[in-house]
Structure formats: C-alpha cells, structure tokens
Amino acid sequence: MTTKLFYEDSYITNFTAHTWEQFTDEANRSYIVLDQTAFYPTGGGQPSDTGTLNGVQVLEVEEVDGEIRHYVAGPLPNQEYVQGQINWKRRFDHMQQHAGQHILSAAFEDQLGFSTVSFHLGQEVCTIDLDVAQLSQEDIEVAEAFANDVIQQNLPIETKWVNEEELAQYSLRKQLAVSENIRLVMIPNVDYSGCGGTHPSSTGQVRAISILKIEKQKKQTRVHFVCGKRVTNELRTKQAVVQGLTNVLSVPESKLVDAAERVLLQSKEYEKTIDELNEKLLSFEAKELLQSAELIHDQKVVQMISSQYGMKDLQKLAKIILKEEPEVVVFFVGESDQKLQIVCGRGEEIDQDMNLALKKVLPFINGKGGGKKDFAQGGGDPIRSAEEVLIELVKATFQ
Numbered sequence: 123m124t125t126k127l128f129y130e131d132s133y134i135t136n137f138t139a140h141t142w143e144q145f146t147d148e149a150n151r152s153y154i155v156l157d158q159t160a161f162y163p164t165g166g167g168q169p170s171d172t173g174t175l176n177g178v179q180v181l182e183v184e185e186v187d188g189e190i191r192h193y194v195a196g197p198l199p200n201q202e203y204v205q206g207q208i209n210w211k212r213r214f215d216h217m218q219q220h221a222g223q224h225i226l227s228a229a230f231e232d233q234l235g236f237s238t239v240s241f242h243l244g245q246e247v248c249t250i251d252l253d254v255a256q257l258s259q260e261d262i263e264v265a266e267a268f269a270n271d272v273i274q275q276n277l278p279i280e281t282k283w284v285n286e287e288e289l290a291q292y293s294l295r296k297q298l299a300v301s302e303n304i305r306l307v308m309i310p311n312v313d314y315s316g317c318g319g320t321h322p323s324s325t326g327q328v329r330a331i332s333i334l335k336i337e338k339q340k341k342q343t344r345v346h347f348v349c350g351k352r353v354t355n356e357l358r359t360k361q362a363v364v365q366g367l368t369n370v371l372s373v374p375e376s377k378l379v380d381a382a383e384r385v386l387l388q389s390k391e392y393e394k395t396i397d398e399l400n401e402k403l404l405s406f407e408a409k410e411l412l413q414s415a416e417l418i419h420d421q422k423v424v425q426m427i428s429s430q431y432g433m434k435d436l437q438k439l440a441k442i443i444l445k446e447e448p449e450v451v452v453f454f455v456g457e458s459d460q461k462l463q464i465v466c467g468r469g470e471e472i473d474q475d476m477n478l479a480l481k482k483v484l485p486f487i488n489g490k491g492g493g494k495k496d497f498a499q500g501g502g503d504p505i506r507s508a509e510e511v512l513i514e515l516v517k518a519t520f521q
C-alpha cells in the first residue's frame with residue numbers, strides 16, 4: 123500500500139485512514155499500514171511520532187522499503203475507519219528542536235564557516251557534529267546569539283518541493299544526495315536545506331536555543347543544545363542542583379567551584395593522614411601480636427580472628443609481622459560483610475607451603491583464593507565458624 127503522508131503539514135494531528143492492514147514483522151511485533159497518515163516515521167535525525175490509532179497506542183513509526191509501519195501496543199478494534207491521533211506535545215517539541223537545529227547549524231556556518239556533518243535529536247538533549255576540531259567559548263557565544271536573534275525575528279519557515287532545476291536558484295547549506303523530489307525547508311536569508319522533517323511555521327515558535335556543552339570528537343566537535351520548552355526545563359533542573367550545592371557548601375553561587383575544589387583537596391589530605399595513622403596503628407598491633415605468638419609443633423605461630431580489619435589491612439598486618447620475624451607463621455581470619463577472609467603467611471626462614479594449606483581449607487567455606495608458597499589469601503561464606511577455620515588452617519599447615 124502506498125501511504126499518503128500528512129507530515130508535510132506539521133500541524134495536522136488528527137486524521138482518518140480508510141484502508142488499513144495489520145501485519146507482524148520478523149521480531150513478531152505487530153504493525154499497521156494505512157492509506158494515509160500524519161505520523162512522522164523515524165528519520166533524518168528525528169525520532170518518530172507516537173500517539174494512537176483507534177485508541178490503541180502507537181509506540182513507534184518506521185519506514186521500511188517505502189512502507190510506513192505503525193508499531194502498535196495491541197490489535198486494532200475491527201472498525202471501518204482508522205482514527206489517528208498524534209501526541210502533539212512530543213511532536214511540537216521535536217518540531218522546535220528540529221527547526222532550532224537548522225537555525226543553529228546556519229549560525230555556525232554563516233558566522234564562523236563551520237559546517238554541520240550530522241544531527242541527532244535525543245530524548246533530553248540534541249547534538250550537531252561540526253566539521254571543526256575546536257570551538258572557543260567566543261565561537262559558542264557568537265553562534266548562540268545569532269541563532270536566538272533569528273528566533274526573535276520570527277521569520278517564516280516554509281517548505282517547498284522543487285526539482286533539480288529550481289534548486290539552482292537557492293544557496294543550499296549542505297549538498298544533497300538526491301536530485302528529485304527535493305523538499306526544501308527555507309528560512310529566508312538564513313537557511314535553505316533539503317529536509318523531510320517536521321518544523322513549526324515560524325522561527326519564533328522555537329522560543330530559544332541554549333548550547334549546553336561541547337565535546338571533542340577527533341577532528342569534529344559535538345555541540346549539545348536544547349530548544350523550546352527544554353531550555354526552561356534545563357534551567358530549572360540546573361538551578362535545583364546549584365541551589366542544593368550552595369546549601370550544602372554554604373557559599374554563594376559564584377564561589378561554588380572554589381568551595382568544591384577546597385573540599386576535595388581537604389578530603390585528600392584527610393585520607394593521607396588517615397593512611398599514615400593506620401600504618402602506625404598496624405605497626406603497634408603487629409608488635410603486640412608477635413608477643414602473643416605461641417608454639418605449635420615447635421613453630422612460632424601468630425593467630426587472630428578479627429572483625430575490625432578488612433582484607434587489605436589483614437594483609438598489611440601479616441606482612442609487617444613477617445618482616446619483623448622471619449621464623450613465624452601467621453594465620454588471620456577476618457569476619458566482615460557476611461564473609462570469612464583468610465590470610466596466611468610464613469617468614470622466609472621456614473618452609474611450610476601456605477598456598478597448599480589455604481587450598482585445603484577453602485572448600486570448607488565454599489571459598490576462592492590463592493597465592494604463593496610463603497603468602498596466600500582467600501575468602502568464602504561464613505558456613506563454618508572463624509575458630510573452626512583457624513583450627514583447620516593449623517592442621518593443614520602442620521600435618
């Protein structure tokens with residue numbers, strides 16, 4: 123079925139189709155094809171319209187081999203006519219973003235000589251990729267000011283179908299890939315582009331353009347921007363964030379960045395101090411533990427069950443002890459976060475295989491881990507008590 127398209131006139135939101143068929147695609151999604159439609163199918167950087175057909179949700183509209191597929195949430199009631207309705211809020215937002223893109227691209231081209239390579243209209247933010255490696259803050263301000271000026275002048279946005287011959291009269295912003303059935307979108311003296319998208323009838327309806335940020339993309343630059351109602355939404359969201367930060371940091375807006383940097387610096391210094399104190403604490407603890415060493419099978423052994431230390435500190439502690447005393451064996455079992463952690467090591471003067479011992483014990487706690495002959499670590503589930511695990515470690519090491 124060849125579908126007559128209404129999106130030519132962007133303001134048609136309700137329509138009636140007289141012939142319709144329902145299909146399912148390769149992915150088992152059901153879709154409707156109509157004899158005519160006002161739904162805009164995904165294309166040209168613009169997402170499709172949504173809405174309803176006889177009250178059934180239209181989720182997405184795609185053009186596949188010239189066929190306009192209306193993907194629907196369920197089967198259509200068996201009626202003679204199909205009454206279509208487009209989600210106007212979404213459509214108008216897309217019209218604003220799309221026209222805003224024409225204007226912004228024209229601004230970069232006209233004021234700075236940077237051409238637009240591609241356009242994307244996202245759920246929240248739109249982007250254009252410019253054929254330039256770098257943009258200065260001044261470039262951004264110049265283009266944004268020019269674009270908002272074009273909006274304020276409330277110029278007409280007109281569309282016209284032209285052939286190749288007629289096309290020669292216009293100075294197009296971008297070369298076209300097609301040579302027939304060309305739809306020109308014209309903003310007098312500002313922009314002449316071949317485009318199949320939806321646009322409002324005047325630039326004033328775009329309301330405003332705001333460039334949010336730029337992003338380097340190899341030899342191109344991506345410009346993130348919003349138009350229309352999205353500008354005030356964006357401002358409201360950002361204002362809430364700024365307000366929140368000024369409250370938290372107790373400084374006025376203009377000093378936020380300084381204050382945040384200061385807090386970060388301070389917390390790095392604190393971290394350093396904490397690390398140093400922790401090292402000292404571990405040294406003291408190591409000395410005490412060494413004094414509590416007992417003889418097992420004629421071997422000096424340090425054992426500890428701890429819920430205070432994490433894996434990292436247990437390892438540090440063991441290493442301090444082994445450095446201090448090369449003829450000792452260390453067994454630590456840590457209990458934290460619903461886990462059992464094991465650290466075992468021995469001084470360089472003795473030759474027990476700690477990795478082997480650990481591997482014998484790990485199955486008792488569904489554990490994983492490993493290491494070398496002189497030092498090994500692992501962890502598992504607390505299905506045996508820490509005391510039992512210690513006993514098993516001693517057994518595995520000295521038998």
Ligand SMILES: [Zn+2]
Nearest residue numbers: 220307317319
């Ligand atoms: Zn367009």
